[in-house]
Amino acid sequence: MADIQLNNVTKNYGKLEVVHGINLDIEHNEFVVLVGPSGCGKSTTLRMIAGLEEITGGEISIGGRVVNDLAPRKRDISMVFQNYALYPHMTVRENLGFGLKIAKQSKDIIEQRVNEAAAILSIEDLMDRTPAELSGGQRQRVAMGRAIVRHPQVFLFDEPLSNLDAKLRVQMRTEIKRLHQKVKTTIVYVTHDQVEAMTLADRIVVMKDGHIVQVGAPLDVFERPVDTFVASFIGSPPMNLIPGEIALQDGRLHVVFQAENTMPVPRDLADKVVEGQKVIFGFRADDMMPKAHSLPILGEAYDLRLAVDIAEPLGTETLLFSTFSGADIQTKMFNPRRVEPGEVMDFNCALDKTHLFDAQTGKSLRG
Ligand SMILES: Nc1ncnc2c1ncn2[C@@H]1O[C@H](COP(=O)(O)OP(=O)(O)O)[C@@H](O)[C@H]1O
Ligand SMILES: [Mg+2]
Incomplete structure (x- = not known):
């Protein structure tokens, strides 16, 4: 009871x-x-x-x-x-x-x-x-x-x-x-x-x-x-949230952001969205890390390049600040090394751990 x-x-x-x-x-x-x-x-x-x-x-x-x-x-x-x-x-x-x-x-x-x-x-x-x-x-x-x-x-x-x-x-x-x-x-x-x-x-x-x-x-x-x-x-740093729109590209649904950047829709969310739908794409700093500085990725990984504006070394991990399609985002790096301001790094995104929210209601589309 x-x-x-x-x-x-x-x-x-x-x-x-x-x-x-x-x-x-x-x-x-x-x-x-x-x-x-x-x-x-x-x-x-x-x-x-x-x-x-x-x-x-x-x-x-x-x-x-x-x-x-x-x-x-x-x-x-x-x-x-x-x-x-x-x-x-x-x-x-x-x-x-x-x-x-x-x-x-x-x-x-x-x-x-x-x-x-x-x-x-x-x-x-x-x-x-x-x-x-x-x-x-x-x-x-x-x-x-x-x-x-x-x-x-x-x-x-x-x-x-x-x-x-x-x-x-x-x-x-x-x-x-x-x-x-x-x-x-x-x-x-x-x-x-x-x-x-x-x-x-x-x-x-x-x-x-x-x-x-x-x-x-x-x-x-x-x-x-x-x-x-x-x-x-909940969570620190806060989840990165970037507005975008669903579109079909190369036979797969993608989130299309400002400035033509895109990200594939995680496979388990493919039947939760439709073309033209306005969404907010979310990912945590831990799920977007430079290659050779990341945790093992379970599930699908997606590669992208980002310029790092600022690095904040915290010891075991370093917080990286970048801009992605007009949004300020934070990512993380393990195995610390010096990062030069403006340095372009190759990142791995743990796609299956990313989130999609309805742009109007803010509700998660994982349901
Ligand atoms: N004695 C009171 N008289 C009028 N409004 C109050 C009173 N106490 C709290 N409120 C209002 O109730 C809401 C909730 O307050 P509270 O429970 O103290 O919030 P929290 O603890 O989450 O900060 C707030 O908008 C606050 O201004
Ligand atoms: Mg209180």
Whole structure:
């Protein structure tokens, strides 16, 4: 049975509807990440699950129980925010135990739960410090500890790492993943950062303008984006998207771009398009690499020449910037070597991994 169910949930602020009838089933112990650009309704959705916002329409249930009218503290959830406020005059130990003390738990239980959380988060050495004596990452760990001690059915996280610097963010990301492996609970996690979503989630839920656009395992969404929005939002660098038109050339359907450039339509998409159709051709940087600098190509390869304007060496890989039929594109190169600005290189395109989207709707033609 799903642990959390959202059935046709809507949210209005006054007359304005900001969440438009979303449906989502979250499994027991699943780590689900809601991801999307700022303002798409992630926090509102999370706060409705928490009970911090009333829902305007639809139904939310947690553990099989409809919670529409249930107070937040009765929902058996713990929430960790971006702006966690620790009590400045209390020690870490007191901060961790405070919620349980208020809930009138016995001293023994409080001590046991606090010690357990401290062990999970490796903060045993910090227990007698006050928040002022902690680094940002340590404070964030204490904030998570306060959620852990309550043994909730569900953890809700709203951009918990946004205030940390880049290095610490990556470190805490791993810790949150480890936390989920140790404390098996359902987690709903909100972020605008697609890398965080990809790395943490069992399933990601991509949102846009108050709608769910796509739900799936990170790699499935990466490999089969349903539309150009998901294609460019998930994955870094963003998928290259180039407008073109379908035409028959030498007995095979091709995408014809500006300036007479063409690319054959991948064989598995040949029956999804018709001559004259306006499309957007998409490919990832990883699927267009210079020869001798590429990964092995599975399926059909297509050769083309490109001039490289700029090369950005990152160590193992180098990002290459070019122009193709009026569009700025990014490709990748392994086995690094120096690339001169303007250098023309022979590329291999992994044609079977490319995408076609309808130019009008932006929807993937893979269906
Ligand atoms: N209290 C509020 N009153 C009015 N509009 C709000 C309120 N909270 C959020 N919104 C609007 O709802 C939409 C979704 O917001 P939010 O859920 O915070 O987005 P996200 O967390 O994805 O950035 C935005 O357009 C935002 O301006
Ligand atoms: Mg938000």
